[in-house]
Amino acid sequence: MPSAFIASPSWETARPAQTASSRRSAGASTAGEIDSTITPAAGPPEPTERDDALDALGELADHAEGATDLFVNGAAGLWADYGQGAERVEGWTLGDEAVRALAVRLIAHGGRHIDEATPAVDVRLGGGVRVHAVLPPLSTRGTLISVRIPRSGHGTLADLHGAGMFDDRAHDVLIHAVERRENILISGAAGAGKTTLLAALLGCASPTDRIVVIEDLAELQITHPHVVSLEARQPNLEGAGGVRLDSLVREALRMRPDRLVVGECRGAELRELLSALNTGHDGGAGTVHANSLDDVSTRLEALGALAGLGAAALARQTVSAFDLVVHVERHASGRRIGGLGRFALVGDRLSVVPL
Incomplete structure (x- = not known):
């Protein structure tokens, strides 16, 4: 050498x-x-693992394919990054309680629990998909959800x-x-x-x-x-x-x-x-x-x-x-x-x- x-x-x-x-x-x-x-x-995992993980994203699933990251900022809306920076997804809305329920469901799908005692949690879904969620009061403007999606x-x-x-x-x-x-x-x-x-x-x-x-x-x-x-x-x-x-x-x-x-x-x-x-x-x-x-x-x-x-x-x-x-x-x-x-x-x- x-x-x-x-x-x-x-x-x-x-x-x-x-x-x-x-x-x-x-x-x-x-x-x-x-x-x-x-x-x-x-x-690497079979493609079906990744597909199942994307399906488990619920209200986010329709915007997951092709994205590298998804961001839910409370009731303010959804942002998606398809490789050229995060852009707001027009027309996508959820209320504060619905966003919190989505976060709880996604974290549970990854085998963990999120609540006031543990208000910030990171989990791995199938196919390398990662979900991070933060609840109020750590988040000052509603529940935050960040999803990292590996490319297919x-x-x-x-x-x-x-x-x-x-x-x-x-x-x-x-x-x-x-x-x-x-x-x-x-x-x-x-x-x-x-x-x-x-x-x-x-x-x-x-x-x-x-x-x-x-x-x-x-x-x-x-x-x-x-x-x-x-x-x-x-x-x-x-x-x-x-x-x-x-x-x-x-x-x-x-x-x-x-x-x-x-x-x-x-x-x-x-x-x-x-x-x-x-x-x-x-x-x-x-x-x-x-x-x-x-x-x-x-x-x-x-x-x-x-x-x-x-x-x-x-x-x-x-x-x-x-x-x-x-x-x-x-x-x-x-x-x-x-x-x-x-x-x-x-x-x-x-x-x-x-x-």
Whole structure:
């Protein structure tokens, strides 16, 4: 594998990342004992699962096909995003009580309960459809419902390339990264296409690879013969029974993953993922929210602080763990890769060197 950084003279303090091959000799992390639920996932769900989930949306179902997101803002109406930004659905109305009843029904369909004691709940329906609901008084203007809908026919990397998400150069970089078992971090804003791109990349992995996915709510739809997934569990009303992402990362290490994937890094799980990727686990991946390629390092420092990592320690571990950073953006014309980079150390702080 070539040197991990391309640095100009102004980057004289930048140091190259530990390569994928050099990490393999570092050994494997040990995992803690926890009680978790492991859900096998043999490739993407059948189309009927997605169809059933869309039918379960009730009053929203007629506007779900082709949409990526649906938003109900109390009695103010419905907004739908068909790929070019949210637009109000003219003529769609429900009263406050009807919107609340819809939220209660959708959350119950996902196996949970929403009321004044638990006024904000996130659930997963079939086929990767996600529903989030918030009741008053947390919501100041009626019940809010947000629905995230994965696109039908989970796009391959070739599909995304053909749709213009990235050019030929970026396509080659991505393919080589998967083939060389590089660890990849995908950044971007909500709805920018991080999950879509990650699933497409993992679909390019060798069919002999065992992919272990850890998510807060399972939504990655990966077309691959050997995928298993772990899903975090929220605590009950008494605050008991919760299983966090960082615990699931440790559990996943007991499952001999060929590729370890964290759907989204938000806090303490970042520390566990960095530890795993630095101790012989190549071909891994994760996503993180960030506004630009330049902002990724700042975002990781903030998450590292939540995980108890100082900026210098976070920087060294990140440079060694990840081989490639991919930033995706959402525009009116569609989703695009906005930049590719490598992590580097500038002094003792983390930075991203664009490719």
